[in-house]
Amino acid sequence: MPAQTKGKIGILACASGEVFAKKVLAGLRDACERRGEMDGGHPKIIHAEEKQFANTELKTVISESIRGQDVYIFQDVENKTNALSVNDNLMALKTAIDAAKRSNAHYITAVLPVFPYARQDKQISREGITAAIVAREIEDAGAHKVITLDVHNRAIDGFFRKAAFENLHAAKNITEYAKKEIDCDNLVVAAPDTGGLGRANYYAGLLQRPVVAVYKQRDYSRVSTAQGNNIEKMYLLGDVREKDVLVVDDMIDSGGTIIEAAKLFRQEGAKKVYASCALPLFNANAAGKLEKAAAEGILEKVIGTDAVTHPDSLREKGWYAEISVAAYFAEVIYRLNRYQSISELLG
Ligand code: R5P
Numbered sequence: 001m002p003a004q005t006k007g008k009i010g011i012l013a014c015a016s017g018e019v020f021a022k023k024v025l026a027g028l029r030d031a032c033e034r035r036g037e038m039d040g041g042h043p044k045i046i047h048a049e050e051k052q053f054a055n056t057e058l059k060t061v062i063s064e065s066i067r068g069q070d071v072y073i074f075q076d077v078e079n080k081t082n083a084l085s086v087n088d089n090l091m092a093l094k095t096a097i098d099a100a101k102r103s104n105a106h107y108i109t110a111v112l113p114v115f116p117y118a119r120q121d122k123q124i125s126r127e128g129i130t131a132a133i134v135a136r137e138i139e140d141a142g143a144h145k146v147i148t149l150d151v152h153n154r155a156i157d158g159f160f161r162k163a164a165f166e167n168l169h170a171a172k173n174i175t176e177y178a179k180k181e182i183d184c185d186n187l188v189v190a191a192p193d194t195g196g197l198g199r200a201n202y203y204a205g206l207l208q209r210p211v212v213a214v215y216k217q218r219d220y221s222r223v224s225t226a227q228g229n230n231i232e233k234m235y236l237l238g239d240v241r242e243k244d245v246l247v248v249d250d251m252i253d254s255g256g257t258i259i260e261a262a263k264l265f266r267q268e269g270a271k272k273v274y275a276s277c278a279l280p281l282f283n284a285n286a287a288g289k290l291e292k293a294a295a296e297g298i299l300e301k302v303i304g305t306d307a308v309t310h311p312d313s314l315r316e317k318g319w320y321a322e323i324s325v326a327a328y329f330a331e332v333i334y335r336l337n338r339y340q341s342i343s344e345l346l347g
Helices: 015-034 086-102 130-141 154-159 171-181 194-207 256-267 286-295 326-337
Strands: 009-013 048-052 058-062 070-074 107-111 145-149 164-168 187-191 211-218 231-237 244-252 272-280 301-305 320-323
Touching: 009 015, 015 070, 015 086, 015 107, 015 326, 048 086, 058 086, 070 086, 086 107, 086 130, 107 326, 130 145, 130 154, 145 326, 154 164, 164 326, 171 194, 171 272, 171 301, 171 320, 187 194, 194 211, 194 244, 211 256, 231 256, 244 256, 256 272, 256 286, 286 301
Parallel strands: 009 070, 070 107, 107 145, 145 164, 187 211, 187 244, 244 272, 272 301, 301 320
Antiparallel strands: 048 058, 211 231
């Protein structure tokens, strides 16, 4: 008897999500072939177009029937290769979800490795909780599920009223790379702020190494300029003397957190500092700053994933290693489509 599925898998790529979508599609085909399941045809990209009006409004037009399909809509809101902003990309995602809903897709999953506005997850003083607004907008557009990667705050799950939320983790891919490429015998895993301690502890467990943390104070009256985010002071909690350090973060945005943490570890006697993140956003000339830090010996290497699309030139840099999470996403989607458990993929 054929396995029960949510319908034929269809991959719908927003313009900014296309590069990662195609990699995941290749992974899905491998997942099917490994299991000898090619008879019903491979999962395919749905033909669609993202149009932009002269006034910058975006619209998605799906040019084939997707009635009854299990549709995965890929969007990389941080893709800088096509000059669309985070807000443009978020809007494009919503137009794609709405188009899929009105085309009678059976089930719609937004694959959004970077959840936009995730750092606006709690109220400090007179601020909005914008991550909650984004969650509601995505489900109101018609998404039944959202898949993210290392979301800034797991509590964002609770901002959805109807849609299901799956938060994937790059930890296994990154620690596998670290085991192969870094001498882990002398390694300490570090969180660049106390909010990231749970994540660092998890990496430390996978690598069976000790964990330290940085206590980071930001001046919120000065946060988020085009030049980067303002950090006031950093204090080390733990000992890194004569150790190599792997600092793990959910994202590198302006690069300020990682570079300041690396400087602190070096001042405190660390021999080498490696940095890793699931989401290499690299805004505000972060790549230039990280390259300089590597040239000055502050950082050994930065490890990121292909969940955020960058130009080929970045992958040619000696200081940067991009590891792929596409096969991981593909396996998750394969199993979700067949109502199979994914819990072992989330650990
Ligand atoms: C902060 O809480 C986050 O986990 C990251 O550490 C931060 O957003 C990275 O931003 P930046 O690279 O601009 O310091």
